[in-house]
Every structure is written in structure tokens, then in C-alpha cells.
Amino acid sequence: MATGSSSNAGVPGSTGPAGRRLGELRASDFADHVGPESILILPVGAVEQHGPHLPFNTDLVIADACARSVMAAAGDELDLWLLEPLAYSKSNEHVATPGTVWLGPQTMLAVLDDIGRSVATTSARKLAFLNGHGGNSSLLNVACRELRLNHGLETFLLHPSLPPDQGGTADGGMDEGDLARGEMGMGIHAGFAETSIMLHLRPDLVAMDRAEANVPAHLAANDHVRFGGAVTFGWLASDFGPSGVIGDPTRANAETGARLFKNSVEHLIDALAEIARFRYSQP
Numbered sequence: 087m088a089t090g091s092s093s094n095a096g097v098p099g100s101t102g103p104a105g106r107r108l109g110e111l112r113a114s115d116f117a118d119h120v121g122p123e124s125i126l127i128l129p130v131g132a133v134e135q136h137g138p139h140l141p142f143n144t145d146l147v148i149a150d151a152c153a154r155s156v157m158a159a160a161g162d163e164l165d166l167w168l169l170e171p172l173a174y175s176k177s178n179e180h181v182a183t184p185g186t187v188w189l190g191p192q193t194m195l196a197v198l199d200d201i202g203r204s205v206a207t208t209s210a211r212k213l214a215f216l217n218g219h220g221g222n223s224s225l226l227n228v229a230c231r232e233l234r235l236n237h238g239l240e241t242f243l244l245h246p247s248l249p250p251d252q253g254g255t256a257d258g259g260m261d262e263g264d265l266a267r268g269e270m271g272m273g274i275h276a277g278f279a280e281t282s283i284m285l286h287l288r289p290d291l292v293a294m295d296r297a298e299a300n301v302p303a304h305l306a307a308n309d310h311v312r313f314g315g316a317v318t319f320g321w322l323a324s325d326f327g328p329s330g331v332i333g334d335p336t337r338a339n340a341e342t343g344a345r346l347f348k349n350s351v352e353h354l355i356d357a358l359a360e361i362a363r364f365r366y367s368q369p
């Protein structure tokens with residue numbers, strides 16, 4: 087329904103590098119383009135402190151850029167439609183820093199439920215969260231099941247890259263080990279990978295002369311209670327010191343950021359192609 091490029095001619099938002107934005111469709115065109123096989127993508131950002139060297143909107147910039155690049159690269163091959171990004175999310179681990187603007191967990195669940203309720207009024211059945219903020223992951227997993235239960239949607243959670251405390255690697259699984267090794271697997275916020283990606287996407291917003299390492303190295307010695315360990319623990323960014331950084335951004339560079347970003351976009355397109363084929367039960 088939404089994959090025929092010829093039928094999209096002249097419809098705002100359906101073609102071009104920034105195309106397939108649901109918000110640019112007109113109501114009179116909507117049913118011709120968004121159908122049962124469409125996947126609606128909601129980029130989820132954050133406005134929260136990212137240390138002295140990165141901007142508050144880092145997670146929003148990355149999630150939004152990833153989503154736009156996915157749409158541009160996938161073109162009309164996949165039936166994807168991009169929702170406007172959710173800028174504010176559950177950032178209360180950064181509440182100690184003025185400028186952080188956050189939704190509490192109950193508020194965020196309610197917002198996601200309302201978005202799900204809205205999506206469920208369309209014929210689209212698949213809703214994918216593209217999450218740029220690691221602090222949202224647990225809640226988004228809860229929301230995925232709630233939206234499945236409450237609105238019958240098929241729900242999915244994707245990340246530009248998983249942080250090390252959630253099974254990812256500081257270098258996005260690429261061979262950047264020498265540069266990321268100093269983080270000892272503890273680089274989860276404003277560290278090497280995230281700073282490198284921002285140097286690629288928005289170098290104008292990065293102050294590398296203020297970048298400083300803050301690696302909770304003592305956690306790396308723990309067998310269980312550590313980022314990526316079997317025992318998770320509640321934490322606030324301020325628990326690890328005043329800088330707000332958890333990682334080592336000092337060796338971040340734009341070349342690495344470009345590779346990580348390209349890798350993320352390719353990985354996301356692959357994952358979305360599988361989501362398009364996904365069925366709960368045996369065909």
C-alpha cells in the first residue's frame with residue numbers, strides 16, 4: 087500500500103531524503119499511504135546533561151539523525167513511516183543537573199500509552215521505538231507489552247546502539263577496541279562512542295577542550311554488580327561524581343563516529359526489514 091513510489095508522487099513527506107514523515111501527510115492522503123503492513127517509527131530522545139562537553143539534546147540529535155538516515159537509505163523498499171520524535175523522556179537519573187528536562191516514569195508510560203492509542207486508530211499495526219537514551223530502555227520494554235495488551239499493537243524496541251550496561255559494547259561491536267578499552271566496559275554516558283557520533287553529526291555542539299574522563303573503574307573489578315553484570319543496580323549520574331560523564335570521551339573522534347553511525351543505520355535497516363517480516367505465530 088505504501089510502497090509504490092509512483093503512487094506517492096506529489097505527496098509531501100513520501101519521497102526525498104527526509105521523506106515518509108507521517109506528520110507531513112495530509113489527512114486526505116493518509117489511508118492511501120499508511121496501511122496494515124506499515125511500520126511506524128517513533129524516535130525517542132532526551133534532554134539531559136551530557137557532561138561539560140556535549141549538549142543536553144545529544145540523545146535527541148542521535149535518535150533523530152538515525153531515523154532520518156534510515157528513512158533516506160531504505161527509501162520505498164520498506165513500508166516505514168516516521169513519527170515526529172519524542173524529545174523529552176525518562177531522564178530522572180540526571181535530575182541533579184539544571185537544564186535536564188525529564189518525564190517521570192508514570193508520565194512517560196502514560197504518554198506512550200496515548201501515542202499507542204492514537205496509532206491504534208490507524209490501520210497500521212506495527213510501532214517501533216527507536217530509542218536514543220539508555221535510561222528509557224526498561225520502561226520502553228514495559229510500554230511495548232502494555233501497548234500490545236491494551237491496544238493490540240505489535241511493538242518493537244530498537245536502539246541506534248546499545249550501551250554496555252545493556253549488552254552492547256562501547257565501540258558498537260566494531261573494531262575500535264584500543265580507543266574504547268580505557269572505559270573498561272563502563273562507558274555508558276557521554277563517553278567515547280557517544281561523543282564520537284556527535285563529532286560526526288554536530289561538531290558545532292561539541293566542546294572537546296572540556297571533555298574529561300570519569301570511568302567508575304572500581305565497578306569493572308566486580309563479578310556481579312557492575313554495568314553489564316548479572317546484578318543490576320539503581321544509580322543516579324551524580325553517584326559517580328559531579329562531571330555527569332560516565333566513560334572516557336577524551337579520545338573520541340569524528341572518523342570513529344562516522345563508522346559507528348553508518349554501522350547503526352545499516353543494522354537498523356536490517357532489523358526493520360525483519361520486523362516487516364515478523365509474525366508471532368508459525369506462518
Ligand SMILES: [Zn+2]
Nearest residue numbers: 144145276280
Ligand atoms: Zn546520551
